[in-house]
Amino acid sequence: MKQEKKITWKIGGESGQGQRLAGLALGRVCLSSGLFCFVYSEFSSRLRGGLATNQVSISDKPVEAISKKINVLFALSQSTLDHCQKNMADNSLIFYDDNKVKEITNNKGEIKYIPLPLKELTDKVNLDSSVYNFLILGISVALLNLDIKLLKKEIEKGLNGNGKELIQNNKEAAQIGWDYANENLNIKQFSYKNEINLKSNKRIISTGNEAVAKGAVSANCGFYSSYPMTPSSSILHILAKQAKENKMIVVHPEDEISAINMAIGASWSGARAMTGTSGGGFALMSEGLNLSAMSETPLVVVDSQRPGPSTGMATWTEQGDLQYLAKVGYGDFPRIILSPANPEESFYFTTLAFNLADIYQVPVFILLDKYVSESHKTILDFNLNKVKINRGKIFTNEQLAKIKDYKRYAFSKDGVSPRSFPGQKNGIFLANGNEHDEHGFSIDGFSSDLRKKQMEKRHAKLKNILNDLPKPEMFGSDNSLITLVGWGSVKGPVLEALKELNQKGNKVNYIHVPAPFPIDPKSLSGLLNKAKKIVVIENNYKGQMADLMQETLGMKFENRLNKYNGQQFFPEEIIKEVKNYEK
């Protein structure tokens, strides 16, 4: 097999210099060139100034995660250079704005520093610094030996709606960069000329949030209410923009409390309903979660995690909400947490979440994080034929007409009783956040038998829920020395790390848990029993899933690999850390 050719490109400068636009455009050029990529950004919670970077790992094979080591850096500011040069790979290049970067330190010889006369190049043609990003893309496309025409197409697409002049200016800048590179820089080491494969059509670039939005539309979600909160907001933006064509009601209400109560009301009315937020916003929703559970009103809740507690770090990533979502509630009730690791899973798990919510009449979480929500990844286009809609037990008008005394909360073996919707003549019922009888009418402790039976009814759902959850999966050989166990977004970096770790023999495998709550002891312990040395890898401080597994499985998980600095794991870090466990 031909060896993978992977390089990591990065651009950095102040917020507002268009790094994100540039990284995405580069990703799209790679896509149309038949290459794979992963586009990742780091930035502060500010609109201008500071430091903002965008990083793209490019390969001729699928890329599961962003790499840490940078092969080509474009530094638009001194702080970019200072911040990034420690992560440069061997034989890498740093291009820098010769007007902004004055001090080059720490040159150990393996990095080549190349000044770029950005001001001079743009002044000549009466352009300004706003086109630097696309000028740099012109240079980049030349270095990668990709087609400048593809870049110009992406500029037209990416800036569509921004006026002809702006598009023309940026295309001109791209050409200037391309010409400059071809005339002045004779660099061949990053050429993808021989790796281009145009057969690979059906691929797209998507973020996790875009995939969730698309999944919601495909699942016939009729109602989305969300108060903006990074990193979940782009779901709201996408769905709001498409609301008319999708016939979806999309509301940005006064707060998260309203958002979740509206979604519950809409679901009660018969729509498939979803709300979205991050951990802090969910804190305001937690009472609403209880209402959804007690009234058995299906609900899908997106939580895109960022580092907490409190406001934490708004634009960074962590897997810190798992225990919170698994346990939040005053009183016991079942809920489901699905945790997509990438855009593909974000799409399919969203469609699954709506089905599970309807089938079991419980709240279902889609637990993302900033890394999954906002990173772009090359993936196979979503297969809409795979989407099956199952609305669970719902009585038709005919069925209701035959029933003398409809009981919305009728006791049943599987704990699920058929729903009716307002407008159905014989389906009148009271949904109730108070404990209730089979009709939904409030009861209290003087009817303690009814209370007991309703609790048991709601919990009876768990058995079938466990069967319906996506199963834990093992990657790599059964017979490995070390078994990593993780959930959500650690999957990508781990899979990327496994490529290198297992180049010489089967050293490490990985068990991925796609639904971290409730944990299915049967399917998980089956896999864990095969493991020799288990290391639970999580993007949080304590090891939240490790603790949940300990509770559920009665096993001890002492080896824990945790990262909680606001960044996700990089494959290189996993490779390094796992070597410590080999001893």
Place this chain on the structure above:
Amino acid sequence: MKNSFITSNKSIWCPGCSNFNIQAALVSAFSELKLEPHRIGMFFDIGCTGNGCVSYNTYGFHGLHGRVVPLATGAKLANDKLTAICMAGDGGAYGEGLNHLVEAARNNFDITLIVSNNRLYSLTTGQASPTSEKGTETKSTPYGVNKIGMNPLSIALSADAGFVARGYAYEIKHLSEIFKQAIKHKGFSLIDVIQPCITLDKKNTKEWYSKKIYKLDKNWPSKDKNKALIKVQEWGDKIPIGIFFEGK
């Protein structure tokens, strides 16, 4: 076929509670408007009023304290054919949930909010509410409420509510007429209903109110918002009831 809007469940209200009057006025409005029970969605807050949920034979949702307005809003947005009625107390509507009231008014969501305003938290055995008068001694304010009682109607008007009215639980016919107009109104309506608590309130009693309450004149200019803004502030020897404002 005659529609029955009432279940056979026993109520948990105190015998003689003026909430029964409000219920009678509302059911009469449903009936006169020829509404069908299965096309009505009633949303109940927490408190004495909300506990009336078991009495109505319509689609219903007994939600969380203060959150009845967004609950109804979501339901109405998802099913436009629904007649959405919210039943709340002064604690839920003006305390815990005031932000939602203001937003629903600004958005002009097509829901009717009926507030049983007894100026007390009654079900929790009598603490101060947002509409309690300054100085009122309650269990939570043994030395008297130290802030001004809120005027919910002027807040609703300032938030551009399209229908703002005050009713009185002991004027059932008048109240029922207000309910009818409010339900017919396309957009957000607030009806603040003075509902003396017969068990806990020894001061603001039926006798106390009945001397002060008077109905707005038949020719009251209910399209004039500025006049409404002034009129809703009349609260003393005389307390007006009726539809202060109905916009488009």
